[in-house]
Amino acid sequence: MFDHPEGATPISEEDREALKIMTISTREELNRWEQENINKAYDWIQKKRTLNVLEEVQLRELHRQMFGMVWGWAGQFRTSTMNIGVEWPQISVTLRHFLGNVEYWASNQTYTKPEIAARYHHGLVQIHLFPNGNGRHARLACDILMEKQFELEPFDWGGNLNVTSDVRNRYISALQSADKGSYSELYKYLNIQS
Ligand SMILES: Nc1ncnc2c1ncn2[C@@H]1O[C@H](COP(=O)(O)OP(=O)(O)OP(=O)(O)O)[C@@H](O)[C@H]1O
Numbered sequence: 001m002f003d004h005p006e007g008a009t010p011i012s013e014e015d016r017e018a019l020k021i022m023t024i025s026t027r028e029e030l031n032r033w034e035q036e037n038i039n040k041a042y043d044w045i046q047k048k049r050t051l052n053v054l055e056e057v058q059l060r061e062l063h064r065q066m067f068g069m070v071w072g073w074a075g076q077f078r079t080s081t082m083n084i085g086v087e088w089p090q091i092s093v094t095l096r097h098f099l100g101n102v103e104y105w106a107s108n109q110t111y112t113k114p115e116i117a118a119r120y121h122h123g124l125v126q127i128h129l130f131p132n133g134n135g136r137h138a139r140l141a142c143d144i145l146m147e148k149q150f151e152l153e154p155f156d157w158g159g160n161l162n163v164t165s166d167v168r169n170r171y172i173s174a175l176q177s178a179d180k181g182s183y184s185e186l187y188k189y190l191n192i193q194s
């Protein structure tokens, strides 16, 4: 019933119980409701004057705005182990440490702003904060970092990453390469000049 594209987290039975909309029975319906919820989050972002995605509370609030109509655990960190991400009890401390690094890179210009944003996106999905929606949340958070904090145009993510496709495969492969510490593929995917 719930098939998922390459690199996406499967939905467990337990997660299904957290669905707020009981009539959802197919992946398509779920996608549609999630997208509707995400559209509301865009409105929320527009209205919000300050949004600092380098703060843990704001990252959680963003996730809640994106998925709160659909999922009971929206905005709450994972409490289960997944095949990706840090051990769940380490999420908060790992995130705090990582966001500190990003702040440091930004104030010391360790990398260019787009490079920092790319590393920020990868770091968030690698930690894998939430039970689901990590990719979409970390892409939107990255867009906000680019626009609000860096005053740059957000990345064009190469097309629709929510379905299995050649672009999605390239995106996932770039993240896997970043997992090993090599960011050149991700920079290339995001059209970052270096
Ligand atoms: N090897 C990897 N290293 C780091 N991040 C990864 C890796 N594989 C997948 N990801 C990230 O995890 C995301 C999938 O996680 P999750 O299902 O929680 O997010 P989502 O928003 O529901 O997914 P989707 O991107 O499929 O909409 C992918 O979009 C990608 O950003």
Ligand SMILES: [Mg+2]
Residues within 6 Å of the ligand: 008, 009, 132, 133, 134
């Ligand atoms: Mg998913």
